[in-house]
Amino acid sequence: MEPNLIQVINALGKEKNIPKETIVEAIQAAILTASRKKYGTEENIEVEINMQTGEIEAYLYREVVENVEDASRQILLKEALEYDETIELGDEFAIRLDVAELGRIAAQTAKQVIVQRVREAERAIILKEFGGRIGETINGIVMRMERGDLIVDLGKAEGVLPQRQKIPGERYNRGERVRALIKNVVDSSKMPQVILSRTDPLFVAKLFETEVPEIYEGVVKIIKVVREPGQRSKLAVVSRDSNVDPVGACVGIKGIRVQAVVQELRGEKIDIISHTDVVRDYIEKALSPAAISRIAVNEEEKSAWVVVEESQLSLAIGKKGQNVRLGSELTGYQINIMSEEEYQRTLKEQQEEAETEKESYSKSLEEISKIRGVGEKTASAILNAGYRSIADLASATSDALSAIPGVGVKTAEKILQSAAELLKEAAEKQAEADALQESAESEENHETGNPDGSEMHQESDPA
Structure with missing residues (x-):
């Protein structure tokens, strides 16, 4: 039975891609744990595995002394001499343990330790290998579907292609090949999850890198990719060599290169432009x-x-x-x-x-220019300050006006005085005009026989 242990170690190492040394260490730790469970945790026990025969050897070591102070680590000289006549004080006395007698509970403990150690080794390998491949594309085989997510066999690990990372409308069957981008590696409580994506813009870039040698060699560079998965993608590309057309390189002869990408993306339209x-x-x-x-x-x-x-x-x-x-x-x-x-x-x-604005400006400029001492240049500065009429200026303050470039304190006071006078004159003229209009309307009403100015209505004679 023991030679079979070597076969198991080799087979397990090949299946899980774990070094056989790691598996041997796991078995040694398991036997040591089981032995201490039976003989005591304080016992000095060592476990060895013969890689030629597959035999597991466990030894309990104790120091040879005259008087025993620690029974778990010491043995009396006279007791040790019963097993070995050449032993002396201070030597280590090795007692071989029968691994087969560890018992069912101890064996179960050993099994749990082995499983745990192998899982930890497998976890470390997955994190190391796939963690360094984030951003790369990978092929896998669809194993099953869980709540809309695809579980993909990646060979050394299982990948997860979430529903939101699938191109809308695409369907997969068990056993079907799928290519995706390694988006992330998440260290979960069970085993690390390799998160895949087919909707990430980088996936499109990596597909072109596979199909276009000029991109892989660095002659053509993809500046940016934007996409709406399943609908359309746009790529901006540039060439480092003036003799190489970046768009033509991506399209390929008769469109063979871009069509290969389109086919992988289930018919998604692709626009390639030169940056x-x-x-x-x-x-x-x-x-x-x-x-x-x-x-x-x-x-x-x-x-x-x-x-x-x-x-x-x-x-x-x-x-x-x-x-x-x-x-x-x-x-x-x-x-x-x-x-x-x-x-x-x-x-x-x-x-x-x-x-309209020009006419309004010209009209305002003409109006403000009527103020005494205000030339066209000063009028323009006043307009630019937001004063569009004489009424605006009349309501302003001397401090506000003097802050306008080209308008001092004295000029500001003159402007205010002149604006007030012009505003007063305009009001008087308007009052005179209103009085004349009122007089004219009154005379007209007298002539028409309507002195109070009200409207007259003639009732119709009922026939």
Whole structure:
């Protein structure tokens, strides 16, 4: 039976990918635990395994003394001489234990220790191997489904492809091959979980790295990937070699390279664009396949207005805003889209508003220039300070006016005085005009036989 132990060690090591030395240490620890459970925890016991024969040997060691003070670690010389006539004081006396007599409970304890040690070794190997592969793609076989999550056999470990990390609409059967990105490794209470993903943008980048040698070699670099899984992805690529077209390298002859990625992503549309530092050009490319008429960019606010022909409007926006949303995410600019017709209408409204503002400004400038001692330059400064009429100036304070560039304290007081006088004159003229109008209306009412100015109604004669 013992030679079979070597076979078990070798088989277990191969199955779990654990060094056989680790398994041997686990068995030794298990036998030691079981022995101490039977003979006492204070006993000095050592366990050895003969890797040639598979024999397990356990020894209990005690020091040879004249007087025993610690029975768990010492033995009387006369007792030791009964077993070995050559033994002397101070020597270690080894008593071989019969491992087969450890008993059922001790054997169960040994089994638990072995299982625990093997599991710990397996955990360490998984964390070390897969923890260093986060961000890589891996192939596996679907084992089963648990609450919508796929449990995948990765060979040395089990992977979990959560429901939210699956491409919408894709289905898998038991035994089917699946390729995914290693997104994370979580050390759970049972065994480490290798979390997989097929929706991460990095998954698309890694698929292209597999299909495009220029990317793998570093000649072509993927700057950024944005995607809505199962619908559309956009990639910005750049070439380190002027002789290599980055977009053409990713597409491949007759589209063979990009089609391989599309097939893996279950038909997801992929737009590949050449990255550029020219913002206008980058935004235009990011909105492909739509044709752009004109672009206005605000680099400070990181926003852009894009104008397209009416026929290109739905294409530029995309289904449920998908194309413009991905374009904004790819470029880092908030992209707003309008049709040519809407643009022309908006442009006309802005021009009309500008003309109205210009007329209002000219009228205000003319009015303020009527104030004594105020020239066109001073009037412009007053307008720019927010005073648009003589009434505004009349209600201002001397301190507020003197704060305007080019207007001193004395000038401010003169302006206030002149504004008040002009306002008074205007009020008097308005009062005279109102009186004349009232007089004219009164004479008219007398001529029409309606001195009180009320309306007259003629009742109809009932026939």
